Amino acid sequence: MRLELIQINNFRNLEQVTIRPAAGINLLVGKNAQGKTNFLEALYVLAHGTSFRTVRDSDLVCDQKDTYEIKVVYQKEGRLVQSTLHYASTKGKVLRINNKRSTFSHPDRLRMVLFTPDDLYIVKGSPHLRRSFLDLILCQVSNEYAQYLNNYSKILKKRNLFLKTKHVNQEVEFLTRDMLIENAVPLIMGRINLVEWLEKEIHSLYRKITGGNSKIKLRYALSFTINKDRASRESVSAALRQALDEKQESEMRRGTTLVGPHRDDLNIYIDDRNARTHASQGEQRSLAVVLKAAEMTTIKNIRGIAPIFLLDEVMAELDQTRRTLLLEHLSSSDSQSFLTTVERDVIVTKQAGVFNVTNGKLFEEA
Ligand SMILES: Nc1ncnc2c1ncn2[C@@H]1O[C@H](COP(=O)(O)OP(=O)(O)OP(=O)(O)O)[C@@H](O)[C@H]1O
Ligand SMILES: [Mg+2]
Missing domain, CATH: 3.40.50.300 (P-loop containing nucleotide triphosphate hydrolases)
Structure with missing residues (x-):
């Protein structure tokens, strides 16, 4: 183009x-x-x-x-x-x-892909900016993902309202929980796959634009524990269900959903140090540019x-x-x-x- x-x-x-x-x-x-x-x-x-x-x-x-x-x-x-x-x-x-x-x-x-000075916050800001970064790419390359994300946000809002107003009975809770999991799993799997792909891309791009040989690592950080090395639809679904079970009481008490893709994060490491807390300004900026450059490549590869x-x-x-x-x-x-x-x-x-x-x-x- x-x-x-x-x-x-x-x-x-x-x-x-x-x-x-x-x-x-x-x-x-x-x-x-x-x-x-x-x-x-x-x-x-x-x-x-x-x-x-x-x-x-x-x-x-x-x-x-x-x-x-x-x-x-x-x-x-x-x-x-x-x-x-x-x-x-x-x-x-x-x-x-x-x-x-x-x-x-x-x-x-x-x-178009846009880089603004604010994109520095993808690296050093709060987790929702990193989730949005992933979602923005995935929504551009998959209408299905955009649909799941839309469903998930709606169900989450409803569920949190139930939890907040305490108007929740067992039946409603189970229903919203099923729907929540159903839409959460494709989001998590999509993000995990994207992060794996981005890591390779970002690792080599970072070396290319910095002229150094730092090792960049990207890890999708789930908000709940999974007892498997490699996440699959089944294992993510079972682990999220179990986490929601375990959190039921505190969710009722705090009036909000405590686990799921809306609480996950993306950890970025430069030479095994977390870039959010340890990287210099120039390193964070270089990473932010490279993240955007990788967004360009992803769209190009998938959309042609x-x-x-x-x-x-x-x-x-x-x-x-x-x-x-x-x-x-x-x-x-x-x-x-x-x-x-x-x-x-x-x-x-x-x-x-x-x-x-x-x-x-x-x-x-x-
Ligand atoms: N609706 C508008 N009508 C006329 N001028 C506007 C309007 N909105 C913004 N401006 C003016 O446009 C000017 C240029 O803005 P712009 O953000 O493009 O600057 P810039 O060249 O990117 O500068 P910087 O290097 O500081 O980022 C500003 O002085 C602003 O006041
Ligand atoms: Mg300007």
Whole structure:
């Protein structure tokens, strides 16, 4: 998947932007508050329909204006696709793919992976961010997984309400427990398989972008004990049932479900030390980038199409070696990428596009 033309009108401070990006790396260089992140945000909104910075569409319209439009032309499997998102404060958003009104689940839609400085929290933040990271990948590659996740969340909410209000009798408890387990098992198995796959990918990618020989280990940490070396559907189901049995009293007392995929975690180790508590800032940032790069590869391998990589301020906190190696990795991959940076000193290859961002305008460097 490769963007060939990008036109943005009245999106935040980007009043009028037209660029033809390079096939590989595109560097957006500019001082603070010039519109670099706004540019990535516009592409992200066109792909997903929602922003990563706000839930209000009206925030995205340029001050004093009523409408914005983002229009792109991209290559997908040898075909050219045109996608336009038009927003009007009176009418809301309308997405068109090849001039036909469309939805954000259209098979020809844009696919993007975004790295923001907040992704550091996947490594150092609370477990729900790591679970969301796994779920986000799995939902993109499997509609079935998304359905199980949706069911599980609904059942969990209902069950917790029963537990909280103490309106629970044995029969209801058994019923919700069965449904909970039924939907929990595919989530856990999906995540365990993904983590096994990610570990190999991340281990080699981490070495590649750091130039070192650290050993990266990823472990899916269940919130309950399982007496088997290798988890299977049957063993996970039996162990979760047993854990729920054992926790029944404390769950009633505390009014919430204490075990299940909503309480699991992903442990990340660098040379056998937990990265959440032991890694340096630069190591955590390198890991966060690599996790996102692995998300790119997963989607590419399963969907057969390389998504577009948006990286906001990824270079900050990385030393010169890591910056160079990361850029080398990005230019050797077959994905198109857009990186923002405040410093021009990063080395880019010949095929790269460099755009200077000043006061909402983009100027291509000759
Ligand atoms: N709806 C809007 N209309 C006009 N300007 C806006 C709107 N929303 C945000 N802005 C302005 O856009 C400017 C650029 O924001 P952006 O986040 O893209 O900066 P940046 O270039 O990424 O800077 P930094 O290097 O600090 O991250 C900000 O000064 C902000 O005030
Ligand atoms: Mg920014």
